[in-house]
Amino acid sequence: MALAQTYKGDALTLEQGWHMPDRGTVGIAFLIVTESALFTIFVVAYLVYIGKSLNGPMPKDVLDLPIVATICLLSSSITVVFAEHALKKGHLGAFKLWWIATIALGLEFLTATGIEWHKLIYKDHLTIRTNLFGTTYYSLVGLHASHVIVGMVFLLLVMGVTFAGFPIQTQFRRVRFLSWYWHFVDAVWVVVFTVVYVVGR
């Protein structure tokens, strides 16, 4: 009855259909917001403690710019976009190729971090308990690395089911959410890199 009555504004909207945003999209967006809040505190802690360590080693003595690792991680953001496009168009072969490239680049980044930590611990004798720099450095970089690992687990999972013959095209939405998460991890690295290796050094 009330439906029959016309009124301004809404009649138009309702006739055209009632569209709400996709819940996955909104969900992943706010997940990224809350993760950012988490990272912010670690970054702040790092910034506050720059130069406050009472004893060495200091960042300028032991930190080298991880140029190669950074390039790898950032370019994995590009390959994952290519993979996403390939999947959207249904080119499963191309998707697999780009996806493997993404994983390889991510692995390279993790390996580089591992090598860096090994050098810091065994050559420079910087551990998490050595000084404030050690504590904040391992925490912040470690927090980021743990996010990379989580991303890697999901990337590998997708790769596994794809090669097992699962119709991954049907899950395009979810693959896209994963790629957004991956972009977020990359963006955080830009911040971490700036804070730790540029400002902090």
Place this chain on the structure above:
Amino acid sequence: MASIDYPLERPRPKEGEFSFSETLYRWVATVDHKRLGLMYIVTALLFLVIAGLMASVMRLQLAFPNNHVVGPETFNRLFTMHGTTMVFLVGMPFVAGLSNYLVPLMIGARDMAFPRLNAFGYWIFLFGGLLLYFSYIGGGGLSGHGSAPDVGWFAYAPLTSKAFSRGASTDFWILGILVAGIGSVASALNVIVTTICMRCPGMTLTRMPMFVWVMLIDSWLIIIALPPLTAAQVMLLIDRFLGGNFFNTQAGGSAVLWQHFFWIFGHPEVYILIFPAFAILSEVIPIFSRKPLFGRAAMVGAVVAIGFISLGVWAHHMFAVGMTSWSNTFFAASSMLVGIPTGIKIFNWTATMYGGKLRLDTPMLFCCAFLLQFLVAGLTGIMLAVSPFDWQLHDSYFVVGHFHFTLIGGLVFGLFAGMYYWFPKATGKLLCEKLGRWNFWLFVIGFETTFIPMHFLGILGMPRRIYTYAPDRGWDFWNLVSSLGVIAQAAAIALFIWNVIDSIRSGEKAGDDPWDGWTLEWATSSPPPEYNFEKLPVVRSSRPLWDLKHPHDPDWKFEQ
């Protein structure tokens, strides 16, 4: 439209028709937002009773000077667990429970956006709570002392470092809250996505019920403010287990940094806790005044403003740590700014009542008491925001009085209003009105008797968190009065629980719309079916049921 006769008494499938294991399965495996909402609320009530008992023991200890009901260790554990429980295991699940139960119903959705995540959120909250309480028996607890945390709910560094907090008590505090916090974030995320993505046709943001608006902002605050606490707790874990130096003053770390991190979470948290009460009042007052909410836009704006400003006021908890005069001035100023939107809210609620026809049933009585008590809490809050005054009042019993006026006089009174108001929706039975009035008046009397004297004690120089005091400091009388009030409060809570049990068993049938409501939850049956609405409703104003009830004078003609 033809008139159809509907029998009020209709056969309904009852829970009793299922076997015990089936019923258990229907609750434990459920992903239904209404069941989860009720589970949250029942759990919260359970923890409320536990934390209330702890408070009673503390008041008993403080009733007389040099009292020996409990020793210092026990007392310190009591106030730590009382505060922690009330904030994380009572306040937070109430937020989650109310928004879970009501938001989908109010926006005309069948469920939350992520039903399984919702179930996960409840269970991990519950396990977090249990982990925290496990500290009474775990970690060396059975061997006599109990290792419940005793560092205060704020857990200031460096009291939490290994050097000053041996054993596992602080770890239980960290982990219990960290685990429960995952649940809070999950449920808040869910509420946000549900509100943004699941509204029924025609439910634009401007038509969304005020309750949903407030819960949306509340959830936004949760996902912004809880991660800082989690981050700080992870740092503390790193300090305690890996030998990190975040809060190690020996290695140049800063004890004040913890305070900053904690209050960046802690102050918004206070607003996270009080917002559900705002949400409830914004629904109950209009219905019982028979008028729409006065100045809806301003009310939404005020909540957004509070949510925004509250992120920038944290250091008013730290006026005594020796910040620069500029920081003190900044945080005093920003804290006082919160008073402006809060004032707007109180004025608009009052204006909603003004010119109405107030039905002073129990829910409305609680709202009226809320307005007066929250006004006092707001004004004492202004006093505390004035940094020089705060140097005297900080960490004194005045502060205890202030935030109990906010959280009991505000939040808990609001929650009671909400529980009396929506109980018929959730159970199909009305709560007994007569017991409700007894409950209300006992609670008011007990509340005022307990918490008004605390303000005086603060002015007489009594610090917080002391387990005993000497007889000649002038604190005896008001402490005794304060403790006596607990009796009436406990009676009120007991009465409420009895009312709930009795009404579920043999209460008056409520019907689907006992209060003559205007929002969508009253358009479905009580209790609602699993799918909420057989056919998703279409709305065209902020009061869809008013439109239906007044076909000649609907809101949408006016509201656009």
Place this chain on the structure above:
Amino acid sequence: MALLQGLGAALPEHRVANIFKPLATPAQSEYHIALLVLAITGAIFVVVAGLIVYTIWRFRRRPGDDAKQEPPQVYGSNQIEVAWTVIPILIVFVLIGVSARVIASVQNASPPPQMLKVTLIGHQWWWEVRYPDYGIVTANEIHVPTASATYLELQSADVIHSFWVPQLAGKTDLIPNRTNYSWIDPREPGVYFGNCAEYCGTQHANMLLRVVAQAPEDFKRWAAEQQKPAAENAAFQSLSCVSCHTIKGTPAKGKFGPDLTHLMSRRTLAAGAIANTAENLRQWVKDPQAAKPGSLMPSLQLTDQELGQVVNYLESLQ
């Protein structure tokens, strides 16, 4: 007894630490702004609470009302809403201005040149009081002269504590790895009571502080008395007391507990937990955990003979 007079035994005691009875400049300024804020908030309370109560009373549903009739549906009024937004903004603006001034006047006040300097160090759960200019170290009682200001350097040896003597000054925290400042200038001779105001562990409740304000000449006499070293005592030095306590002029150089050189000149034991009487002293040394459970002073399981020797010696530390 005459000596004790000089040490201020007869001073009036302000046990009820009412923040509205300030007796020093910082507390006075805080009291003034408190009055202003109370007046403003009080006025707001009267107006708003009056409005709420009037509304509830005036518009309550009465028995004879037509239940089927709805009141006028008023949605809001921009005018009124703007008015009750802007007026609070004005009030807040004034409050912010006043707070800014008082914050600055208390915090940035340049200390008068001739001031007594005192370093106050918080310990779990007692106060160490150092007078660097006099070479005095004492505990739990800050003796200061009236008629001039005392400048306090606040530090902590372990966790965070907070200095609060309500009638003299508001709180300032004592934080490890950081030095805070506060100052007091008691106007009248007397004993002012205060507490640690930041939760600092088990015995936070019994971390009491007294400020003993004396006439300048009395203070001088007290200081001279405190500067004297104490006599040695073989029995005491053979016990493990010396690993924690210092007694000036003797080999006892422990840093962990309070300096005992002039123990008997203090009013209380265990940071205000018990009065300093012969019987209490005996009980305290015998079993500290009974008087102050959780205290960091262990029970040394002394024999009765040892206990007698130690207490006798301590009683001689005037």
Place this chain on the structure above:
Amino acid sequence: MAHETHHGEAGEHSEQTHIEMPAPTFWPMVFAFGVALLLAGIVTHWAVSATGFVIAVCAAFGWWHDVIPHERHEEQPIEPALRPEPILVETRSVVRLQLGEGGHRRRIPEKIHPYSAGFWGGLAGGTAMAGLACLYGLIAEHSIWYPINLLAAMVIPDLGQASIEQLRAFNGLAFVAAFIGHGVISVLVGVVYAVMLPMFPKYAPFWAGILMPLFWSGLVATTLDIVNPAMNARISWPWFVACQLGFGLVGGFVIARSTSISTMQAWSLAERAFLEAPPRDEK
């Protein structure tokens, strides 16, 4: 009483017999249990963590199968017995405010001064007041900076102890503080005038120009000792009242001169926030 009952859209019947709802599942609970154990192991024993990890991984796969490839649903039968009661439509009356034409849903007052008038009025009044104050400064102390410094003493304590020479001299910080303080207060008071004046009974300029300044002066006189002791010690009350009157008259005049506009009473929140275009005029 004539009843009309019907199902509104909110309670409309569906033609379907079943509704798809998410299927119940244990996995979220098990996953939560696993995660809780994983973390609890930190404070108890590593074996607890290990168990928790295994449980969490199993539960994660269980959960995974709940949603991929498709979310599991169960068909919830529509219970006719669970249909809500019909919503009662009664011809009940709504009391109307007597506002003449245009219906009862009106925001009042109908015509207001634009907020900008309040802004400009406040600015004009503030300028007039400042002018008078500076004039006073020139006459009494031969310095226009004198009243400015006194005003700034509200926030700058040093000025409270300043000598008369210092008060006469230009002080940058004080000038900025006084400028901001005076400006903000003037504008805010102007806005209050603009919104309140239409509500006063007649003779608005009288209220704004004479009575309110006097009332304000009284208020200041009682509180100035605390708000700004430095100013209180030196203030000349006749000049102060004159300054207030100057503000009131000039501000009130500017506001009263502005053309009234009709309120945005029928606008929605989005329109008032200028998120959407305002509605066309219905007539």
